[in-house]
Amino acid sequence: MIKKYISLLFLIFTISVYAFSQNRISGIIVNQENQKPVKDAVVKCGSLETKTDNKGFFEIKNLPVGSNTIEITSDDFETISEVIDLKENEDKNLGTFVLRTKGMANEDLEGISEVDLDFDDGNSGQYISGILSSSSDIFVSTSGFVLSYAYFKMRGYDSEYSDIYMNGILMNDAENERASYSDWGGLNDMTRNKEIAPGISSSDFAFGNIGGSTNIDTRASLIRKQNKLTYSYTNRSYHQRAMYTYSTGLMKNNLAVAINASRRWAEEGYIPGTFYDQWAYSLAVEKKFNKKHSVAFTGIASPSRKGMQAASTQEVYDLMGTNYYNPNWGYQNGEVRNAKVKSNNQPFAILTHYFTPSEKLNLNTSVGYTSGKDGYTSLNWYNSSDPRPDYYRYLPSYQTDPAIAEIVANKFTSDESVNQIDWDKLYNYNYLQSLEGKQASYIIENRIDEQKQLSINSLLRYYLNDKLTITGGLSLRKYKGTHYKVIDDMLDISGNLYWVDVDQFAERDFAGDTLKNQNDLNNPNAIKKEGDKFGYDYDILNNFGQLWAQADLNLNKFDFYVGVKGSITEFWRNGNMKNGRAPENSFGESAKNSFKDFGVKGGATYKISGRHYIVANGAYMTAPPNARNSYVSPRIKADVLPNLESEKIVSGDINYVARFPGFKARVTLYQTYIYNQMSVNSFYHDVYRTYINYIMQNVDKSHQGVEVGADCKVTSSISLNGVFAYGDHRYISRPNATLSFENGSKPDTTEIIYVKNFYVTGTPQTAGSIGLKYMHPRYWFLNVNYNYFGKSYLSFNPERRTETATANLGEGNPLIDEITEPILLKEGYTLDASLGKSIKYKKYYFNINFSVSNILNYQQLVTGGYEQMRFDFVNQNIAKFPPKYFYGRGRTFYLNFSVRF
């Protein structure tokens, strides 16, 4: 392969005209990032001009003999030009030209790339769209980056509607359909190459999903040859990052090797009591056997342990004088200890065969295997007082006498053993239990999810002729998830403590019943020690197969595509314990639930001119219910919800795209309907005093809105950009809710939830950003962004929108509105800036970047939270269980330093 790079400086040569003859030049143009063909690139030679076809192929005939300059231009790529010498009647194959994405031209002296920042801080467990920030679309990259501060979700979709692939293997979780970015966190250089298909569109690697799809490509030969050290210092969820990258590129022996490893850590992150410790290592190897066959291996592991933050009520934030109070930690022997520790270790390996039998056909086949374990620790207690410092009965608001409330408030604000977890006290209480030979009162349990998955994916691309391309794929997946909890720490000084495996909530509600309270009838009243499994233990098994195909037709004025997919999903439960609340349907394998699903999509681009385009996309698809939502009480029993059905999605958008040399813009109108969604909430119910699973079915939603993105070059070094999203995302049905009581004290019941026309929660529906980019010719740069977030609604408690919640309140009673109205959150503004400098010294490239987020230190923006999932039915008082909030971080900085050689 002849590789021809020419930098952004381009030279204009005079064309010497000697004579015309029957000669011909031809070549192929590919994208540097993924080696895929670039279509519609303009190839110019003197007065002759042509465009590349769907294979990236071009030819020009009848050129003058002698020296010619050819120039290759394309909207998204840097222009390259090259001088060629032609003899008479020569048919010259120029080989492959590699185009680099615009803005990447200075990659040798790169500015901070957005993916370098800490998107997967994992602290709130919310969806982070950071991965999209590397898109070339201004709206997608901005919303994926600056708007992620407030967890802006594009078009209001949940993360289960965004598909993430790695080398063709779907990385979304088989049980909840969400991708866990943390699984490859800290490996920025290994995962830098991506293909992004935003929303419904023609895609090179998958059928696609309404929230877009991304394929991370870790093929070793595509990772830039480098030796790189990175060090970062910040005050966000971690404080320091060290990273090393080594890549050979494709060597003479046709082997390519890449290594990327990092550690990110903090003893205490931005939020008090949260530590952060994530290691990551990866290896990619590729061997190119010949022009047709290449085999690549990727292995990635990113084990982490993180101390977590919990939301609290405004009363507590106000008492503590900060919106970043964290109830999860306390002092043990004078040292900070967090009770909620999230651990993640899901290593995976992918083997890919790249097969190119001819220049018209690609067939890439990947096999992926993963086996790992995630954990989440939590305090558990038996017949004892709640150890969480912000439990509502410990707060001033619980007191009726103002004098007592003041005493409680004073104590709460002044005593760290009151406003944080008092570990020494818990140890001491446990020790007193051990003196009487009794079981531990307090333990730390670890809720573990183990996953094993084998996936196979084949992707075929066939260039039928220069106008028609056929793409298609086959995916097969076998999954097993095992869920159980173990005693992580008995909090035991004596060494004698133990835990009896019964359900204390069933024990109380079925006093005297020695069967119902058992968690495992095969092992009744089992005595458990540290490390032992207890409580629940079950597997979810899932088999999945899918076929899809897509045809792309590229004409002069129009591009068209159509796609179709079909899939089969089956899942079932295997119980490893025989639960006393469900002796008949908890142990062993359950019946299988299977679903057949399909989807169709299509779209067209009308090229009004090279500057103006109209693009329209549409899709209809069904998606199987996920196992996580389908079982009413998966920890207890195998019962599934009645009438389990696939959800149905109808989606369409229409776009106007402008592409001038100094100005790019996109305006989009979209409308999506999702029918028959399900969602599940599991929580401890203070009134029924047991764990409850609250599952909503028949949730229908409408997502509609406008997206605008524009980028304008004011001078050669200054550009302005802006994005704006206005959404109207609503519930359009009255869902059915099923309540399942884990202690079995009441049979499963259903009720109607009155939330029609409620807004979809968990994202600002209106958001925007205005940015200024300054690029000094001597490799200084400055970015400033001012961002707006609005129309965000707090996640609601469905129980408050039922007939029973407002029972006995007469019509017109203001309490009805108070109980049922959704809560609109305050809007907010943030200002971000980043300053960078790149230096080249001999063969060393230094890059320094300093960025500050939320410069104005605005600390009032609620970026997450929820109404508590319990309601005071007796007094219908919403203040009894007030909402809990997460606040967006105040001012933070990120200092990044890297050297490459």
Added chain:
Amino acid sequence: MNKLNFLTVLLVATTFFSSCIKEDFDKPPINIPHFDSTGLTMITIAELKLKYQGAIELVDTNYCLWGKVIANDESGNLYKTMEIQDATAGIELKLDRTSLFNAFHLGQRVYIKLQGLYVGDYNGLKQIGYIYNNAIGRLPDALIDEHLFLDSLPGKPIQPKVINITAIDEADLSKLVKVEGVSFELPGSPWAESTATTNRNLVDANGVVIPGFLVRTSNYANFTANPIPSGKGNIVGILSRFGSDWQFYLRDINDVQGFVIPTVLLNSSFATNSDGWTIKSQASDKNWNYSVDFGMYITGVNADAPCKDWLVSPEVDLGTAPNAVLTFKTIMKNTDSGTTNPLTVKISSSYTGDATTTTWTDVTASISTAGSWTTNTVSGFPTSGKYRIAFYYESSGTTSTTATAWQIKDVKLAN
């Protein structure tokens, strides 16, 4: 180049290990509390009771007393209440905190700084607490740690004093006491009904209820649903008082000693389903029905004819049951002017699978006609064999004056 690569890797590795995240925590040392009473005026519990005789009085001197915990809230029978005792007397503490036993185990020595606390009288019982609506109430949680102090680890628990319930000494109030050789009036019944704290009577050797002495159990106690034992035995607990009645609180089920513990032969709560009972209608279009809220229920009102309806249990093996007792809860609504016993209990050892063709034997039962859940106790069962028990419902007519309505739940046969 290779050397340089090696160096960089080394450099990276050094950076990584230069900081480690602390996660291996020291266990805190065993905390042996010690209270220093210097500067305080020590008094005994008996002296305190003597000094503060009013309905409610503030302690405004720097008095301090100590006692050992003799009862706490571990079993749930006491709620936000704890009893301490010294060599002179015992007293009840009213504290606005749950799970007091986490810190205050039996035998724990506790010092109380009394200044600022209130001593009051609650229907004849002296308590230490706080003021609430001008009467004695609970000491707020936030103040507990400023007045109650642990001293040393829990020691040997105080032994109960044996008392004679026919001649109780007022000085024994709030002390740990033991009553020997007693029998209960309603063996087989639960200690408390599921909805309320319940008083149970003791009977003398002739089966006559001993007046003015109640064994009182909370429905939140962890032994609330256990069947009260038959025969004779001893009980240990706290002696209390409400007005003219002596009340006796068990601390937990281990305080019930030497009785025959009943075996449960049949237990049908009807809490979530009909627990395998069979229904059969012999006359009328009405049947026994099940609902979560009502349990098993029937009414003959608006039936097409007077009712004859059977509710038959699964088979019960009496094994060797010399003294089986059936308990069940009922609610009756309406009266039936034409029938004296609208609901009867029958048994049969030869169930044919059809109640109407089975030969049944009546069991003498006086079933409560109360309109709220009430426990019924029925005895007189055979001493061995396999039987079915039936509830047989009859009505004389089809109106609310000629047909009763019944609800049944918590059916338990115990020996």
